[in-house]
Amino acid sequence: MLEIKDLHATVEGNEILKGITLSIKPGEVHAIMGPNGAGKSTLSAVLAGRDGYEVTQGTITFDGKDLMEMEVEERAQAGLLMGFQYPVEIPGVKNIYLLKSALNAQRAARGLDEMPAPEFMKLIKEKIAFMKMDSSFLHRAVNEGFSGGEKKRNEILQMLVLQPKLALLDEIDSGLDIDAMKVVAEGVNSLRDENRAILMVTHYQRLLDHITPDQVHVLIDGRIAKSGDRHLAEELEARGYEWVIEEPAA
Amino acid sequence: MATEAMEQLARREYKQGFVTDIESDTVPPGLDESVIAFISQKKGEPQWMLDWRLEAYHQWLKMTSPSWAHLDYPPIDYQAISYFSAPKKPEDRPQSLDEVDPKLLETYEKLGIPLHERAALAGVAVDAVFDSVSVTTTFREKLAEAGVIFCSISEAIREYPELVRQHLGTVVPQGDNYFAALNSAVFTDGSFVYIPEGVTCPMELSTYFRINAANTGQFERTLIVCDKRAQVSYLEGCTAPQRDENQLHAAVVELVALEDAYIKYSTVQNWYPGDEDGKGGIYNFVTKRGDCRGDRSRISWTQVETGSAITWKYPSCLLRGNESKGEFYSVAVTNGRQQADTGTKMIHIGKDTSSTIVSKGIAAGKSNQSYRGLVKVSPRATGSRNFTQCDSLLIGDKCGAHTFPYQEIGNSRSTIEHEATTSKIGDDQLFYCKSRGISEEDAVSMIVNGFCKDVFQELPMEFAVEAEALLSVTLEGSVG
Numbered sequence: 001m002l003e004i005k006d007l008h009a010t011v012e013g014n015e016i017l018k019g020i021t022l023s024i025k026p027g028e029v030h031a032i033m034g035p036n037g038a039g040k041s042t043l044s045a046v047l048a049g050r051d052g053y054e055v056t057q058g059t060i061t062f063d064g065k066d067l068m069e070m071e072v073e074e075r076a077q078a079g080l081l082m083g084f085q086y087p088v089e090i091p092g093v094k095n096i097y098l099l100k101s102a103l104n105a106q107r108a109a110r111g112l113d114e115m116p117a118p119e120f121m122k123l124i125k126e127k128i129a130f131m132k133m134d135s136s137f138l139h140r141a142v143n144e145g146f147s148g149g150e151k152k153r154n155e156i157l158q159m160l161v162l163q164p165k166l167a168l169l170d171e172i173d174s175g176l177d178i179d180a181m182k183v184v185a186e187g188v189n190s191l192r193d194e195n196r197a198i199l200m201v202t203h204y205q206r207l208l209d210h211i212t213p214d215q216v217h218v219l220i221d222g223r224i225a226k227s228g229d230r231h232l233a234e235e236l237e238a239r240g241y242e243w244v245i246e247e248p249a250a
Numbered sequence: 251m252a253t254e255a256m257e258q259l260a261r262r263e264y265k266q267g268f269v270t271d272i273e274s275d276t277v278p279p280g281l282d283e284s285v286i287a288f289i290s291q292k293k294g295e296p297q298w299m300l301d302w303r304l305e306a307y308h309q310w311l312k313m314t315s316p317s318w319a320h321l322d323y324p325p326i327d328y329q330a331i332s333y334f335s336a337p338k339k340p341e342d343r344p345q346s347l348d349e350v351d352p353k354l355l356e357t358y359e360k361l362g363i364p365l366h367e368r369a370a371l372a373g374v375a376v377d378a379v380f381d382s383v384s385v386t387t388t389f390r391e392k393l394a395e396a397g398v399i400f401c402s403i404s405e406a407i408r409e410y411p412e413l414v415r416q417h418l419g420t421v422v423p424q425g426d427n428y429f430a431a432l433n434s435a436v437f438t439d440g441s442f443v444y445i446p447e448g449v450t451c452p453m454e455l456s457t458y459f460r461i462n463a464a465n466t467g468q469f470e471r472t473l474i475v476c477d478k479r480a481q482v483s484y485l486e487g488c489t490a491p492q493r494d495e496n497q498l499h500a501a502v503v504e505l506v507a508l509e510d511a512y513i514k515y516s517t518v519q520n521w522y523p524g525d526e527d528g529k530g531g532i533y534n535f536v537t538k539r540g541d542c543r544g545d546r547s548r549i550s551w552t553q554v555e556t557g558s559a560i561t562w563k564y565p566s567c568l569l570r571g572n573e574s575k576g577e578f579y580s581v582a583v584t585n586g587r588q589q590a591d592t593g594t595k596m597i598h599i600g601k602d603t604s605s606t607i608v609s610k611g612i613a614a615g616k617s618n619q620s621y622r623g624l625v626k627v628s629p630r631a632t633g634s635r636n637f638t639q640c641d642s643l644l645i646g647d648k649c650g651a652h653t654f655p656y657q658e659i660g661n662s663r664s665t666i667e668h669e670a671t672t673s674k675i676g677d678d679q680l681f682y683c684k685s686r687g688i689s690e691e692d693a694v695s696m697i698v699n700g701f702c703k704d705v706f707q708e709l710p711m712e713f714a715v716e717a718e719a720l721l722s723v724t725l726e727g728s729v730g
């Protein structure tokens with residue numbers, strides 16, 4: 001589904017990603033861990049198509065298509081959806097309105113008609129209940145005045161409504177209390193099926209207790225220094241990153 | 251609404267009989283007493299009206315054209331203007347749509363304006379330009395039943411001289427300002443509305459039905475009088491960008507609300523802003539004022555301003571009656587090289603009067619806009635209240651928005667609240683929307699419409715829908 005080959009990327013002339021190769025197949029969950037400043041958010045920004053990140057070498061294909069040739073909204077329409085580490089506030093725009101516009105924009109791109117209002121309302125009610133969010137959040141402005149944890153839940157709510165093929169989750173667990181962590185994890189798990197994949201960035205084993213990854217990668221200084229199964233995460237939790245840096249790359 | 255009305259209109263036959271006073275005489279450019287006498291005579295006006303015009307003219311001669319810090323335009327040569335706006339000679343107009351700015355036509359298409367209507371709006375010389383006068387007859391019957399008068403100002407001066415004489419210039423005196431004085435001397439078009447005591451006007455009155463959209467007057471004068479306990483909702487303008495050969499437009503609108511009367515005046519102004527360099531754009535210098543003359547009367551201005559090269563207007567309320575209410579809801583959008591200086595004045599004179607101001611300014615491209623608001627509470631207007639909310643939204647970094655709130659509070663038993671914000675559509679917000687699959691243009695219009703919703707909800711339903719579409723079209727291509 002997602003093939004990253006020898007990806008190099010710069011930000012304002014500084015090379016941050018220094019040759020990343022990663023392959024994600026449908027049905028898989030991959031976790032990326034690594035020290036602060038390693039380039040984890042940079043990788044998700046490059047995948048989502050944020051301005052200011054220049055790919056200088058390598059290729060990314062998504063569902064067989066060259067991702068670098070696609071506009072930001074086209075990537076989303078093709079099913080690649082990013083959950084933000086710091087979701088932005090959009091005053092004046094109701095949350096429900098954003099959801100509806102996004103859903104219908106994606107449907108239009110796939111040649112579908114707008115979802116009829118009653119069907120949409122039913123869908124939203126079901127998903128917001130699943131995320132244990134109060135329905136008043138639908139009528140508040142997007143992320144405006146939301147607490148850190150509420151913003152994260154809201155990101156997952158969008159995922160549940162938009163049903164991406166590949167969900168990119170950047171530190172979706174940060175700032176969550178214990179109960180919220182469970183709710184968010186359940187939300188993510190409900191997205192899992194044989195046709196979808198998830199790429200998530202996290203610092204903590206905790207999240208991986210709830211969402212079991214198929215593979216764990218350690219990103220250090222713009223490169224994947226080590227990959228393994230979920231036990232690698234446990235080892236990292238116990239030993240930190242130093243030993244990975246010292247070991248020669250696998 | 252507009253489209254439907256126009257289609258209805260197109261199906262109707264053009265009736266010659268209604269156009270008696272627009273023969274194609276023209277006066278040479280320039281302004282003096284003889285030109286004013288000519289206009290007055292052409293309109294078949296009584297002597298008092300001519301005297302009134304001449305009085306205005308003499309005041310105007312002594313005044314100087316205002317200069318404003320935030321507007322920049324070449325001086326206007328008033329002697330180069332022809333003051334009797336006879337219909338444009340067909341040979342002076344574009345002969346076909348091929349001669350019209352393609353950008354303008356593109357906009358018509360995006361707004362969904364039918365083909366036959368586009369030519370008329372663009373000022374093309376078409377033989378059967380449908381004159382809205384014929385439509386008036388249908389509406390008039392319904393209005394007549396209710397006792398409502400709705401006609402052109404010229405007709406009102408002839409048919410209802412005592413009503414006009416009693417109210418004309420009582421809200422905006424002849425010498426109020428430079429443009430009002432000029433308008434008073436030479437106005438030739440505009441509407442007159444009278445709603446009798448206790449009557450709620452049975453329909454929304456729209457200039458769209460009255461004035462041929464292709465030929466809206468350069469110096470319009472509108473007078474609306476709402477008698478005791480009467481109500482009316484009046485819509486001015488339409489969402490289609492209108493072109494006009496006349497660069498200077500100086501209209502005057504006067505509203506009079508007697509005891510317990512309510513006038514709601516909504517405007518969607520979309521004059522041609524000019525081509526990409528601002529060439530051919532309209533200068534729109536308008537004086538609009540409402541007089542809440544009776545106790546518990548209420549006047550509400552709602553406006554969506556997107557057009558014109560230069561806009562200068564401050565719809566205002568004189569709150570003279572006790573417990574009277576003034577409201578001002580405004581969305582002003584500027585793009586390209588447009589300049590706008592708008593705002594309102596709320597003058598509290600009666601006791602326990604209240605006013606609400608909600609102004610939303612959106613600047614994009616290289617445009618500039620200013621909000622100027624005056625809230626004045628006289629010493630005897632105790633118990634008065636004002637709430638002002640004044641927000642600006644910037645799109646890009648080459649535009650500007652400035653806010654100038656003035657307050658003159660003459661007593662200590664009144665409350666004034668003022669809130670102001672300036673925000674920018676951030677790249678982060680756009681990226682967030684796009685990363686959800688929403689196109690940049692839809693994202694901008696979603697954010698802008700969200701920003702304006704407090705004002706849009708004050709607009710009559712169909713107008714609100716049109717206004718949203720209009721904003722997206724106006725701001726198209728403003729990002730990136």
Ligand SMILES: Nc1ncnc2c1ncn2[C@@H]1O[C@H](COP(=O)(O)OP(=O)(O)OP(=O)(O)O)[C@@H](O)[C@H]1O
Pocket residue numbers: 011012014016034035036037038039040041042043
């Ligand atoms: N505009 C910039 N100019 C120079 N360096 C930058 C710029 N933007 C980001 N960086 C650097 O890129 C590196 C990678 O940042 P990134 O946000 O991807 O790290 P991260 O792995 O997500 O870290 P964290 O765990 O703290 O979230 C950092 O060292 C950061 O300082």
Ligand SMILES: [Mg+2]
Pocket residue numbers: 040041042085170
């Ligand atoms: Mg990060």
